[in-house]
Amino acid sequence: MSLPHAILTALLEKPSSGLELTRRFDRSIGYFWSATHQQIYRELGRLEEAGFIRALPSPGPTRGQKKEYEVLPAGRTELTAWVGSAEEPKPIRDALLLRLRAAAVVGTEGLEAELRRHLALHEGQLAEYEAIEKRHFPPERDTAEDRLRHVVLRGGIDLERFWIEWLTHALAELARPPAGP
Numbered sequence: 001m002s003l004p005h006a007i008l009t010a011l012l013e014k015p016s017s018g019l020e021l022t023r024r025f026d027r028s029i030g031y032f033w034s035a036t037h038q039q040i041y042r043e044l045g046r047l048e049e050a051g052f053i054r055a056l057p058s059p060g061p062t063r064g065q066k067k068e069y070e071v072l073p074a075g076r077t078e079l080t081a082w083v084g085s086a087e088e089p090k091p092i093r094d095a096l097l098l099r100l101r102a103a104a105v106v107g108t109e110g111l112e113a114e115l116r117r118h119l120a121l122h123e124g125q126l127a128e129y130e131a132i133e134k135r136h137f138p139p140e141r142d143t144a145e146d147r148l149r150h151v152v153l154r155g156g157i158d159l160e161r162f163w164i165e166w167l168t169h170a171l172a173e174l175a176r177p178p179a180g181p
Contacts, residue, residue, distance in 0.1 A: 003043050006033045008052065008071055008079040015056060017066035018044055031129075031156055044069060052078055100170065112174055119167040126160035129153060 006029050010021055021044075022037045035043075047053045052075030055067040071079075096118060103111050137150045 002033060003035055003039060004047055004052070005079055005082050006035070007040065007043055007047060008075050011053060011069055011071045012076065012079070015068050015070040017068050019066055020068075032152065047075065050074075108174060112171065115167055115171050115174065119164065119171070122160050122163040122167065126157065126164065129157045129160060133157065 006025075007021065010016065010024055010029060014024075016024065018037070018041045021040050022035075025033075025035055025040065044053065048055065048069070051072060053069045053071050056070055058067075096114070099111065099114065133150070133153055137146065137153070141150075
């Protein structure tokens with residue numbers, strides 16, 4: 001149920017067209033909640049049907065023009081209720097963890113290269129997050145909204161640091177010779 005809430009959040013931040021939402025998902029929300037162009041457009045239709053959003057009136061003929069959407073009071077109420085609702089944490093479901101478990105049974109051929117590839121990807125993502133932090137969260141940006149957005153980014157930074165540490169440990173364990181006979 002989170003995609004509609006991600007869209008409501010993005011539209012409350014700034015009324016947008018479906019294409020603009022897709023671009024914004026690619027640049028920000030998509031770091032922690034991804035959606036395809038088609039999923040976003042489908043969800044916009046559902047949200048409009050539910051009375052949570054509406055297309056902004058167009059100044060001219062609408063044929064071929066992109067629709068811009070805004071959140072209606074019912075959408076804000078829905079998002080507010082969702083923010084305060086309880087939800088259980090989701091268990092980790094990661095193919096790499098399963099690969100390591102399988103390697104214990106079938107052998108580790110090719111595993112080191114995959115671990116190193118993941119390590120490089122996480123190092124790259126960490127560098128990107130740290131650049132975003134430096135660019136968008138200088139000390140003087142200290143509104144409540146900025147602090148909450150920064151907390152989300154810090155979660156991404158901390159998660160990347162976790163994966164880097166874990167992958168480094170996994171590679172060290174893979175390289176370690178077995179104990180004696």
